[in-house]
Amino acid sequence: MLKIKKLTVQYGPLPALYEISLEIKQGEIVSLLGPNGAGKTTLLLTLSGILKTTEGRILFEGEDITNLNPHQIVSKGIGHVPQGRHIFPTLSVTDNLMMGAYLHRNEKREIKKQLERIYPLLPVLKERAHQRAGTLSGGEQQMLSIGRAMMGRPKLLLLDEPSLGLAPRLMDEVFAIFRKLNERGLTLFIVEQEIHLSLSISGRGYLLRNGRMIKEGSASALLESRELMISLGGDDRQPEKDETSLS
Amino acid sequence: MSTWTYIPQLLSSGITIGAIYALVALGFVTIARASQIINFAQGEFVMLGGVITFFFLKVMNLPYPLAAFIAILIVILIGFVMHLSVVYPLRKASIVILLMATLGASIFLSSTSGLLFGTLPKTLPPFSGERPLQLLGVSVLPQSVWVLISTLILLIFLYLLSHRTLLGKAMEASSTDPLGADLLGISRNLMVFLAFGVSAGVGAFAGILITPVFFTSYSSGTLLGLKGFIAAVLGGWGKNSGAILGGFVLGIVESLSLAFIPAGYKDAIAFGILLLILHFRPKGILGSPFMDSRRW
Numbered sequence: 001m002l003k004i005k006k007l008t009v010q011y012g013p014l015p016a017l018y019e020i021s022l023e024i025k026q027g028e029i030v031s032l033l034g035p036n037g038a039g040k041t042t043l044l045l046t047l048s049g050i051l052k053t054t055e056g057r058i059l060f061e062g063e064d065i066t067n068l069n070p071h072q073i074v075s076k077g078i079g080h081v082p083q084g085r086h087i088f089p090t091l092s093v094t095d096n097l098m099m100g101a102y103l104h105r106n107e108k109r110e111i112k113k114q115l116e117r118i119y120p121l122l123p124v125l126k127e128r129a130h131q132r133a134g135t136l137s138g139g140e141q142q143m144l145s146i147g148r149a150m151m152g153r154p155k156l157l158l159l160d161e162p163s164l165g166l167a168p169r170l171m172d173e174v175f176a177i178f179r180k181l182n183e184r185g186l187t188l189f190i191v192e193q194e195i196h197l198s199l200s201i202s203g204r205g206y207l208l209r210n211g212r213m214i215k216e217g218s219a220s221a222l223l224e225s226r227e228l229m230i231s232l233g234g235d236d237r238q239p240e241k242d243e244t245s246l247s
Numbered sequence: 248m249s250t251w252t253y254i255p256q257l258l259s260s261g262i263t264i265g266a267i268y269a270l271v272a273l274g275f276v277t278i279a280r281a282s283q284i285i286n287f288a289q290g291e292f293v294m295l296g297g298v299i300t301f302f303f304l305k306v307m308n309l310p311y312p313l314a315a316f317i318a319i320l321i322v323i324l325i326g327f328v329m330h331l332s333v334v335y336p337l338r339k340a341s342i343v344i345l346l347m348a349t350l351g352a353s354i355f356l357s358s359t360s361g362l363l364f365g366t367l368p369k370t371l372p373p374f375s376g377e378r379p380l381q382l383l384g385v386s387v388l389p390q391s392v393w394v395l396i397s398t399l400i401l402l403i404f405l406y407l408l409s410h411r412t413l414l415g416k417a418m419e420a421s422s423t424d425p426l427g428a429d430l431l432g433i434s435r436n437l438m439v440f441l442a443f444g445v446s447a448g449v450g451a452f453a454g455i456l457i458t459p460v461f462f463t464s465y466s467s468g469t470l471l472g473l474k475g476f477i478a479a480v481l482g483g484w485g486k487n488s489g490a491i492l493g494g495f496v497l498g499i500v501e502s503l504s505l506a507f508i509p510a511g512y513k514d515a516i517a518f519g520i521l522l523l524i525l526h527f528r529p530k531g532i533l534g535s536p537f538m539d540s541r542r543w
Contacts, residue, residue, distance in 0.1 A: 048429075048430055050426065050429060050430070069434070070429045070430060070432065070434070071429075071432035071433070071434050074430070074431060074432035075432060080430040082426060082427065082430055085427075086424045086426055086427030086430070087424070087427065088419070088420040088423050088424055088427060088428075089423060089424075090419060090423055091416060091419060091420060091423075095416050096420075098413065098416070099416065099417060099420045099428070099431055099433065100431050102413070102417055102431055102432055102433050103431075103432040105413055148431065149430075149431075152431060152432065
């Protein structure tokens with residue numbers, strides 16, 4: 001469904017991403033893991049056309065979408081739930097959802113149908129329909145950001161750290177929603193710091209570090225890989241005998 | 248006659264000019280909200296509204312409403328062209344460069360207007376009659392009533408446009424969170440483009456309203472633009488309600504000051520207010536989404 005070939009993105013003297021290749025198949029959930037500053041958000045913003053590629057190609061459903069404008073990419077069926085939610089605080093919850101359907105604004109009946117599909121999954125969006133989005137709690141704002149992206153009827157949804165700032169119980173709730181969306185045929189590409197949670201619903205994952213893809217594999221293989229432990233701090237290893245504790 | 252007997256009279260003329268300042272300020276805020284840009288050509292839109300209407304009315308002999316309508320359309324077009332030729336190519340430049348670019352556009356527009364339409368001051372006839380109306384013992388020019396009513400209607404129209412239509416909400420969305428909007432396919436560049444059109448239209452409208460009261464000439468946009476900018480800062484930079492409030496407050500204070508100080512100092516009042524507000528409350532009366540109350 002999505003194919004990235006040798007993608008390089010540069011916006012300073014050094015490339016932020018270097019010859020990244022990856023593939024996501026229809027119906028999959030794929031995790032993108034890596035420490036802070038690895039280039040995960042950069043990759044997602046490039047996929048959405050916010051950042052431009054220096055080299056390499058991005059194919060979506062066989063079509064070259066490299067360096068298209070964001071609105072063209074959204075209309076091809078790639079939704080994006082950005083890090084930090086980026087909801088519109090002064091608009092009502094419903095208006096936020098309507099903004100999500102902006103490119104389909106003339107298809108009133110389809111918008112209504114899509115709302116009816118989203119409300120059972122994210123009931124809070126119906127309960128708080130007329131409230132200003134800025135007054136929602138963090139978890140509710142995350143639900144709104146997800147619902148808003150869903151209003152564009154995406155085929156592939158990019159999720160940038162959806163668990164950030166959420167209480168553990170809410171994280172589970174959000175990931176349960178992702179699983180349900182996936183069961184309905186949506187393909188998901190998740191950037192996460194919550195490795196275990198993210199890999200628990202993913203089939204496969206990629207590991208990014210310093211702008212390079214250093215590992216890919218099935219979720220279970222990744223979980224046991226040494227690269228993952230090292231790149232994320234390696235807290236599962238027992239200290240060696242001659243290693244002294246820092247404290 | 249003591250000074251105090253002038254007060255109601257000055258108040259009424261203050262409200263009239265205040266309405267104009269409010270519209271100019273609103274033009275500034277519309278563009279600032281969409282793009283963070285301070286468009287110093289805003290005053291030229293006002294000037295062009297008056298001058299182009301004059302051209303179609305007196306030179307082409309078109310009926311007044313038609314001349315005004317065409318002038319507004321032309322100024323909106325100029326706003327669009329300014330975005331496409333000046334602002335859009337510089338969209339990745341820093342705010343300071345954009346600021347200078349709009350200043351350049353302002354000089355270009357006023358000089359071009361001087362070349363095309365002449366540098367002599369121009370005036371438009373009032374919309375209806377010149378005989379002052381007596382309202383509560385104050386004599387009011389009919390044009391002042393026109394200014395106030397037209398401003399109110401325009402404000403209601405703009406309010407409905409931005410709060411009741413999908414396009415208005417999209418502009419709001421794009422101004423509060425450009426990245427969030429871009430990711431939904433709401434193009435930020437398109438919204439800034441539209442903001443320039445709206446701003447230019449509002450400016451031209453203000454110019455047509457005010458020209459029968461004051462003269463206009465190719466160079467009168469600069470001062471009007473600065474006054475509108477002061478009004479926007481006074482009310483709260485970046486807020487529509489602040490722009491409107493700031494406009495009226497500035498107009499009224501400026502006008503009332505005539506009772507106490509020589510008329511030549513009238514413009515200094517506006518700049519004095521700007522200095523005071525920047526020093527004591529930089530975020531303006533209603534507060535600004537772009538500024539906190541810290542001084543720096």
